[in-house]
Amino acid sequence: MSGLSFLAPLAGLLGLLAIPLIVFYFLKLRRPRMLVPSLVLWQQVINDRRVNSPFQKFKRNLLLLVQLLVLALIVFAAMQPVLNASSTATEAIPVIIDCSASMAALDGPNGKSRLEVVKEEVRELIDGLAEGQQMTLIASGNSGRQLTPFTDDKRSLRDALDQLKPQAVASDPTDALRMAVGISRTVGNASISSVKFFSDGNIPGQIAVDLPFELSIRKVPKGGSNVGITSFNARPAGQSAWDVFLEVSASTEKPRPCRVRILQGDEPVHVEPIAPSAESPERITFRVTVDKDALLTAELELNGFDALGWDDRAWLTLTPPRPMTVWCPSSLDSYRQALRPIEGVEVYPSDGPSPATFDVLISDQEADDPREARVRLLLGRVPDELRDLLKPKEGLTSAVDWLRGDPLLTYVQLADTQISGPWELKEGVDDGAFEELGYEPIVFGERAPLILKRREGRELSYHFLFHTDQSTLPYRVGFPIMVANVINLARVEAEQSQAIAIHTGVLPDIETSPGEQIVIQNPDGKSRTKTANEDGILTGVPATEVGVYEMKFSDSEKRLGVSLLSQAETSFETVDRLQFREVGVDVSEEALEVERPLWPILAGVAFVLLCGEWWLFHRRPWQRGGA
Numbered sequence: 001m002s003g004l005s006f007l008a009p010l011a012g013l014l015g016l017l018a019i020p021l022i023v024f025y026f027l028k029l030r031r032p033r034m035l036v037p038s039l040v041l042w043q044q045v046i047n048d049r050r051v052n053s054p055f056q057k058f059k060r061n062l063l064l065l066v067q068l069l070v071l072a073l074i075v076f077a078a079m080q081p082v083l084n085a086s087s088t089a090t091e092a093i094p095v096i097i098d099c100s101a102s103m104a105a106l107d108g109p110n111g112k113s114r115l116e117v118v119k120e121e122v123r124e125l126i127d128g129l130a131e132g133q134q135m136t137l138i139a140s141g142n143s144g145r146q147l148t149p150f151t152d153d154k155r156s157l158r159d160a161l162d163q164l165k166p167q168a169v170a171s172d173p174t175d176a177l178r179m180a181v182g183i184s185r186t187v188g189n190a191s192i193s194s195v196k197f198f199s200d201g202n203i204p205g206q207i208a209v210d211l212p213f214e215l216s217i218r219k220v221p222k223g224g225s226n227v228g229i230t231s232f233n234a235r236p237a238g239q240s241a242w243d244v245f246l247e248v249s250a251s252t253e254k255p256r257p258c259r260v261r262i263l264q265g266d267e268p269v270h271v272e273p274i275a276p277s278a279e280s281p282e283r284i285t286f287r288v289t290v291d292k293d294a295l296l297t298a299e300l301e302l303n304g305f306d307a308l309g310w311d312d313r314a315w316l317t318l319t320p321p322r323p324m325t326v327w328c329p330s331s332l333d334s335y336r337q338a339l340r341p342i343e344g345v346e347v348y349p350s351d352g353p354s355p356a357t358f359d360v361l362i363s364d365q366e367a368d369d370p371r372e373a374r375v376r377l378l379l380g381r382v383p384d385e386l387r388d389l390l391k392p393k394e395g396l397t398s399a400v401d402w403l404r405g406d407p408l409l410t411y412v413q414l415a416d417t418q419i420s421g422p423w424e425l426k427e428g429v430d431d432g433a434f435e436e437l438g439y440e441p442i443v444f445g446e447r448a449p450l451i452l453k454r455r456e457g458r459e460l461s462y463h464f465l466f467h468t469d470q471s472t473l474p475y476r477v478g479f480p481i482m483v484a485n486v487i488n489l490a491r492v493e494a495e496q497s498q499a500i501a502i503h504t505g506v507l508p509d510i511e512t513s514p515g516e517q518i519v520i521q522n523p524d525g526k527s528r529t530k531t532a533n534e535d536g537i538l539t540g541v542p543a544t545e546v547g548v549y550e551m552k553f554s555d556s557e558k559r560l561g562v563s564l565l566s567q568a569e570t571s572f573e574t575v576d577r578l579q580f581r582e583v584g585v586d587v588s589e590e591a592l593e594v595e596r597p598l599w600p601i602l603a604g605v606a607f608v609l610l611c612g613e614w615w616l617f618h619r620r621p622w623q624r625g626g627a
Contacts, residue, residue, distance in 0.1 A: 011078035018071055022064065066613045073606035081602070092150050092192050093135045094180045095122060098199035099164060100141050100171035101504075101569040105200070105223025105307040115166050117220045118198040125196070126157045136183065137161060140199075141544070142169040142505050144176030146183065168310040168546045169504045170566040171202055177209045184213065201574030201587055210581050217587045219574065226251040227258055227276060228311025228570035229298055232501035232563065234288075236321040239344075241289045242499065244316070246298055248274055249281040251307070251572045260284060263297040278571055290318045295548070295559055310546045311570045315561020316501045324490050326360040327371055332379075334474040335362050338483035345487060359490040364467060374493040375460050375486060380467030382423070389433050390423040390448055390465070397422035399450060402443040406453065407489045408462055412478040414443065419471040423448045439463070457535035458511055460493060502562045507541040507549065516554060523547025523562075 103115040122137075129135060129152060137147040137160050147160040177195075184192040194214040201219040231247035250256045255275035260282075262270040274282035288296070296316040306312065323344045328335050330349070339347050348354045361373035364380050382390060399414040424447030431441050434452060441449035442462075452463040473479050491497035502508060512518065514536040521527045523545045532538045543549060543562045551558045564570070578585045 008079050012075060014075045014078055015072070017075075018068055021067060021071065066609060070606050070609045070613065073602050073609065077600075077602040077606065091133055092184075093125075093129075093133065094138060094183065094192065094195045095125065095135060096138045096140050096144075096173065096176050096180060096195060096197040097122065097164060098141075098171060098173065098197075098203065099139045099166050100202065101166065101168045101308065101310055101564055101566065102171070102200055102202040102223065102572055104166035104168075104310065105226060105572065106305075107221065107224050107307075109305050111224070113166065114200045114220055114223060115164070118218075119161055119164070121218065121220075122161055122198060123158065126154050126161070129154060137164075138176050138179055139164060140171070140173045140176035140197075141167040142172045142175075144173075144179040146179060150183070167504075167544045168564050169544055170564075170569055171199070171204070173197070173199075173203055174207050174209060177207065177211075177215075181209065181212060199587075200572070201576075202568055202572055203575060203578070205575045205577070206579045208581060211583060211585075215578075215585045217578065217585060218590075219587045222572040222574055223251075223307035225256065225305060226307040226311075226570060226572060227256045227300060227302060228308060229300065229314040229563065230281065230311070230565055230567045230570050232296075232298055232314045232316050232565060234316060234318060234499040236496065236498075237287055239321055239323075240291060241287050242318050242321070243285065243287050244270075244296065246284040246314075247281050248276045248284070248300065249567055249570050250276040250278055251570065253278050255280070257303065259301040261299045261301060262286070262288075263299070264288060264294055269296075288318070290320050292320060294318045295561055297561070307572075308570070311564045311566070313546065314501055314563035314565060315548065316499060317560060318499050319495070321496060324359045324487055324494070324496070325355050325357075326362065326487070326490075327354070327358045327368065327373065328360075328362040329365060329368070332362060332364065332469075334469065334479070335483060338480040339487075341480075342484060342487055359494055360486055362486070374458065375462075375490045377462050377464065377486060379464045380470070381463070382465055383439075383463060385437055386434065386439070386452075389426060389429045391426050393422050393424040393447060395422070396420055397445045397447065397450075399443050400446055402451075406442045407492075408451075408453075408482060408485050409442065410481075410485050412482045412485070413476070414473075414478065417471060417473050417476065419445070419450065419466045419473075421466060421470055422446075422450075423465055457537060458493070458509075460489070501565055502543070502560060503565050504544055504546060504562055505542075507543045507560065507562070510538040510541075510551070510558075512536055512538060512553060519552040521550040521552075523549065 097115075097118055099115065103118070104113050106113055126135065132152070134150040134152050135157055136150045137157060139145045139147055147164065148157060151157065180195050192213050194216055197215060197217045199217065199219060200222050202222070227248065227250045229246065230249045231245065234242040234244040237243045244262070246260065246262075248258075248260060255277045257273065257275045259271065259273045261268055269288055270284075270286045272284055274284070276282040288294075294317075296318060298314045298316070300312040302312070321344075323346045326339060326345055326347050327349070328339065328347055330336070336347060339345055348358070357372040359373065360375045360377070361368060361371055362377040362379070364378075366381070397419050399417050399419075402409055402414050404410075422445055431449065434441055434449060438456075439452040439454050441451070442453050443449065443451035448465070450465055452465065454461045454463065468474055468479075488497065510518075512532045514532060514534050516532045516536070518530050518532065518538055519527055520530060520541060524547075530538055530541055546562060546564055549560045549562060551560065567573075574587075576587050578587065
């Protein structure tokens with residue numbers, strides 16, 4: 001709430017000093033004695049004094065008035081008046097600063113970035129901290145990061161603010177707001193009544209956070225005209241080619257002419273002029289031939305000002321398309337028949353040699369368990385750790401429910417499927433017992449699950465607790481669809497169904513040897529070493545910079561291009577209202593009120609008046625003579 005308040009109102013009792021000041025002043029007054037040679041003109045003097053009496057009284061008491069004014073200014077300064085005060089003297093103030101990609105956008109040639117504008121306003125907040133108040137700074141990109149603990153040290157707050165830089169990531173303030181909620185419980189005797197959030201408004205409109213405090217959102221003006229790449233992916237086209245798809249968007253309604261250039265290595269493979277706008281993004285499609293791993297680079301060549309440079313380049317890694325390898329024993333003729341019409345599939349065992357690893361393994365034999373495969377369909381066998389949960393049941397059963405959203409069961413209808421040799425749960429066992437062991441039931445029978453799903457590292461397994469040959473499933477339309485789903489799932493696991501450019505944030509999981517140390521060089525040249533886990537997967541590597549990351553393994557090297565690729569960040573889309581779980585908060589374009597302490601001004605004015613009073617009334621005679 002705007003207005004004037006006092007942080008130390010009890011200091012107003014110092015105003016009682018006016019009483020002894022007035023008393024001493026009148027005690028000091030003396031009736032002046034005057035010697036005159038004649039009384040002829042005395043009547044005229046009396047008449048003049050009667051006419052000028054008000055002015056004479058004012059002149060005679062001017063010193064007292066000045067001293068009272070100086071005292072009043074000192075008292076008001078001691079009470080620490082604050083303008084636009086909305087907080088208490090013991091309040092803790094969390095300040096969240098949006099550091100996503102759009103905050104690096106400039107407002108014009110040689111202009112300021114959005115983050116620089118925010119920094120100027122936050123510095124005013126820091127300078128306006130009153131005695132007893134504390135502040136913490138939280139950076140918000142795609143995650144939250146606390147820059148300082150709660151402190152009243154303005155210097156450390158300014159230093160942390162000066163070091164803050166934007167990140168080439170899409171905005172998601174969820175973690176930052178949750179962090180503010182968490183630290184609000186650790187401020188001791190201080191209180192948090194509101195959190196201040198500075199952004200350009202380029203944030204999601206809905207956030208799943210419960211707010212225990214008031215949220216004030218300041219939206220600074222968005223950046224200038226911008227053009228950027230927002231999508232970059234590809235799909236296989238035959239045995240050696242990819243169809244590549246690229247989308248370019250703009251932040252203005254007026255079309256922005258530019259040119260797209262695609263490089264494969266250092267060689268241009270496609271060049272096309274375009275003119276995207278906010279309402280009509282440009283989409284480009286072309287085909288490239290790949291005979292070995294390749295890194296495509298897309299570049300925008302622009303004429304004129306561009307507010308954001310991070311979205312002008314993008315990278316896409318392509319590998320040569322290859323057939324899916326499937327191990328399926330000859331005894332499973334129904335599966336082999338379903339696999340035959342699917343293109344790009346090699347089924348083993350065959351007349352030739354078999355590969356060391358497979359994309360898909362379909363088997364009902366324990367002897368095949370040691371074979372390595374990304375996707376496994378294990379038929380008619382109960383895993384050893386589940387035998388204590390199940391017991392055999394005579395008769396028939398059928399599927400009563402299934403997870404239709406699972407990739408294996410897409411477009412598969414299991415109703416009225418008859419299954420012999422079913423299992424049932426032992427007494428006291430429920431479906432939660434399977435989940436505790438890492439198995440997810442995806443098809444449910446009358447008395448027990450029928451199909452379980454489990455992921456171990458990079459391996460995905462489907463356990464059929466019945467044999468499909470002892471059911472009516474192979475005779476139904478859904479059976480070949482299910483087999484095709486297995487192949488599609490394997491393509492996804494092998495990254496052969498499509499190639500998608502890597503977004504900033506976190507690098508995708510990388511498969512290598514267990515415990516191997518990988519040296520990763522960032523686009524800025526800095527290196528770091530990461531270690532793969534016991535499953536041979538390198539996971540959770542931050543990638544907040546746009547560019548090419550070089551990874552050095554023990555026996556090979558790999559290059560990954562990381563791109564911004566965010567429609568919201570490129571187009572500078574803004575929201576006017578944020579919807580939380582229970583409340584909505586308006587986004588304001590007006591600057592947040594800054595608490596301005598007035599006591600330095602009052603103290604300065606009092607000092608000037610005090611010097612003036614000394615000059616007029618208390619100078620020594622020799623000083624007056626010198627003047």
